[in-house]
Amino acid sequence: MSKAFFIFSRLKKTMAAIAAVGFLFALAVPAAAKENTDVLVGVKILSMLNRELPAPLVMGIVYDPGNSESKSSAESIKAVLDAGVKTSEGAGVSGRLIPLAEIDKLSQVSFAFITTGVKAQFDRIAQISASHGILTMTSDIECVRANKCILGIESQNVVQIYFSRAASETAKINFDSAFIMLVKKV
Template sequence: MRVVSFVQPSPTGLITVAIVYDPGDAASEAEAASIERAIGSGLSVGRSVVRAHRVPVSTMGSLSGYRVAFVTAGLRTEQGSIAIAANRASVLTISSDRACVQTGRCVVGVTASPKVQITVNRAAARAANIRFGSAFLMLVKEI
């Protein structure tokens, strides 16, 4: 979640994030639950408070009203439509699915094994009109 604090201009106040998931996919459900637990009833990030809202991929439609969308596991076939919706609304997409970032359908990828690595797809960031601070970009892998 700290990734949000490196977006430029720096967000302030309440940030509602979408957790895009597939209710019929066990891995997607588990990751959505894990993200909800991490955020709890509100997580302070920089000068912002982040609150999460689950959004079933089948009813997503658009992502307007959200600043960030977590794209959970099990959504590979829907990643293209999620990217289109995110780009229209300038939503930062974050996923643990490395392929989502490598294909340019997610802006940020976070993997934890064997060590934490954050990857930013420049083209996806540009398409969604997302900019990061230079200090953050020095700490991550850009593709």
Template sequence: MQNQFKINCGAIAAVLALAAPGVVHADAAKDLGVAGRALTFLENGPAGKATLGVVFDPSKPASVAEKNALMAALGSGYAAGTLTLVGKAIEADAVGGAAGVQALFVTGGVNYGAVGSAAKGKKLITIGSDMACVRSGACAMGVETEPKVSITVNRAAAAAVGASFKAAFRMMITEI
């Protein structure tokens, strides 16, 4: 009985640790680096200093943790090739009214459909580290850095916001 109690407590502790606000499964700085570099391959994409909206759901601890990690990585400016990204935290419900951003990084756990629709209406490219967002068409681009770097572009979502990538970049990505 006591061993079963210890096992149950251990399982509960593991689940709570995974859901803790400070836990981020992916490396936000790596994801940001890949996303920033990818933005430099956009035809007529942002150049110089650009604002990246970091979309999060305040009711989801993992989304808030990812937002916090991304904002920390952005700091006062994150250099990605010729582009310097600055961050602006945006609650998922406020994407439709977001102003002054050139792209959106969508954190895991937000309502992808609503965010994707609002972003399409504003012609903003959406990037996320959750491939479910890309498969759903709410994110035009997905970046993964673990176990290896991979970039997936949803052609329809990219076309819906008028985003097209340079040929050299298209040879390095997966398109769906």
């Protein structure tokens, strides 16, 4: 009886642990998957830039190695880009992981995707974007609302694009006027 109880107790703990891992996994994986689709929308938006980005197109993926959500998102995005993503004009886009500690490398990429969970470096990201004219896009709409990122992208259910005119003007990034009419300005 006691052995059975022990086994049952262990089983419960195991089940609970599996459930907890599953729950965390469920939280983490959809976030990554969500940002993957946001990135694909972001690549399409490149055709709306008023100036052509020089080839080769490299997307900087800014993440916080200490934040598991941010890290897994970044790795997932990199994997998606490595699998082959092209702009509507047919140019290939490669990904480059940029941990927060190396944030200055943001100046070396064509454009950047800011993963969720790097709020502490919003100011620095905005500075580099402004000084080097780097287009920044993110799934973290807070970054756009704070006028630190230029574009915020939501692609679940209904596509919504958020736009910070202030960040855009500071970085001297201009878009097709029709596109700007369709986005939500913060």
